[in-house]
Amino acid sequence: MLKIPLTAHHLRFHGWARTPITFHDYTVSALRGALTSYLRAAFCPRGQQMQNDLLHQTLCPVCRLLSLENDGSIDGDIRRPYALEPLPEQPTQIEAGQPFSFGLAIYGEDELLIQFLLVAAGGMGELGVGRVQPDGARGRLEIVQIDVVNPLTGAAECVMAPGERQVRADWQSLGHAQVLARAEALAADLAAGDNLLQVDFLTPTRVMQNQHAWSKPDFFPLAKLIVQRVLDLSSQFGGGRPMLAGEPVALKRDIYPYADAVRLVANETRWWDVHGYSSRVGRKQVLGGLVGRAVYQTADWRPLLPWLLWATSTHVGKNAVKGCGMVRLRAISASRGKMV
CATH class of the missing domain: 3.30.70.1900 (Alpha-Beta Plaits)
Structure with missing residues (x-):
């Protein structure tokens, strides 16, 4: 029997635009940029300056997540343990007050990594998302609900409801x-x-x-x-x-x-x-x-x-x-x- 010892967590973030948000034709590229910017700003603000510091790159969980390269010690290609997931027919122009949703898949059972990505995905709207607006700032997004979705069945489980600030960690992962x-x-x-x-x-x-x-x-x-x-x-x-x-x-x-x-x-x-x-x-x-x-x-x-x-x-x-x-x-x- 085939055994693939992998676990996946598919999260769906729902929120609304606090200010207008404008994307290029493919929205997820901007979302990934906002996610990585938040991770660096919140957890590794000196990461860009430490790109040539091998010890830092090896030990820092954020740098390992975002920019670790293969030094020959890892079989296969280096993979990132996450993937952004756009929702169907997501508009490229979101006006203030309009809803906006996106998905994030996380692979593995590293609890620290999961927490980093949860915080970053939920908070990246504070730094700004999408193209620069006429006022010189990027659009602001507030997350109000998080669901866990099974990609095989489409079944969804709410792990943070509107009005809550704590994410329930006992969700059903994909195995x-x-x-x-x-x-x-x-x-x-x-x-x-x-x-x-x-x-x-x-x-x-x-x-x-x-x-x-x-x-x-x-x-x-x-x-x-x-x-x-x-x-x-x-x-x-x-x-x-x-x-x-x-x-x-x-x-x-x-x-x-x-x-x-x-x-x-x-x-x-x-x-x-x-x-x-x-x-x-x-x-x-x-x-x-x-x-x-x-x-x-x-x-x-x-x-x-x-x-x-x-x-x-x-x-x-x-x-x-x-x-x-x-x-x-x-x-x-x-x-x-x-x-x-």
Whole structure:
């Protein structure tokens, strides 16, 4: 049996604009900037000056969270244990008094890290969010409610109600047992039909193939990046490397043969070309990727479904921390697919 010792917490913050807030086309890039600015201002105000101090970068939890680089001691790519999550159809102009919501996923069980991110996400509106307004300030946002959401079911649990200031910590996190249960149910739905799996790319999904961004949602590179990201998150912030039948998961043995057998049968994606700004590297950042839907087919989805379902939590591809690469899965019938 596959064991992925990872835990995820999906928080949804609801609030209202105290002053007008203006975003670029992709709101989450500005939210991530506000989140990191608050973390540094509140918990590590000298962090930017200490970028070349290896000891500080290693010991400071905020610097490790925001800018730790791989010195060769960590297997895989360095991952950040969080990801912002935009809500559907979020406007780019919020007037004073209007509601505004966003999501934040946190990976792992590090209580200190969770507290840092909770405080920062709840308080970043005090420093300002979005583009600079005519008065020279950024928009102000006040958070009044926090929910915990299950990305597999959509079920929501309120952990801070309006009027409260304390977040209840006994919420239900997402774990591998829930993923396996959902995978079993989804596999049955797929097998009962045409084994057609629809993947909805909810936010720009940028997958690199041979150093170029993909132009078509081919399954193999998508599956490879999904598995690599889950492996790294589990190893770096979970309970260790995922295991299958008592052995560490090996992509060439346990993933590639099944991913190779998957066929893209419908493609209704388009490229959304958006940009953001990275304060860490000091330059504009390309965030564009595919959005829309793609339909895939294979004889047996069971070896792949747990990984694909984890991707609905972890995101996939470039700029996951900025909300890119959000996906959703569903079983469909042949009548709903358009052949490519």
